[in-house]
Amino acid sequence: MGIPRTLSLHESALSPSEYSLYVSLFNDLVDPPDTTVGAREAKAYLRGRFPTVDMTSIDKILRVFHPALSSVDQLLEGQFYAAMRLLSHVKEGKDVDPLLVFVQLQVAGAWAQ
Secondary structure, eight states, rough: OOSSSOOOOGGGGGGGHHHHHHHHHHHHHHHHOOOOEEEEHHHHHHHHHHHSSSSHHHHHHHHOOTOOOOOOOOOHHHHHHHHHHHHHHTTTTOOOOOGGGGSSSOOOOGGGO
């Protein structure tokens, strides 16, 4: 499924609750001022951090950005936020749909559990 625009979110596009959670998670993964994280590193982190999310869904989300998920693939900070928004929709029972990157959510504090 192709969409005509880049899947990336600037932090200003996040709801207040998304901003609080997603920025915190990104900062857990990188040492500032880094603005990229390895796709495989992100995959391992998300699988460990969110064990209730099906591993297949995490793979599908990351493959939206890097279909091969090779060892050299990197997620930019905005792509990580977009992946987290997709993960948020999956946690709410929706299928992985790249268009959902553009649908803002209010995530509860308990969501991160």
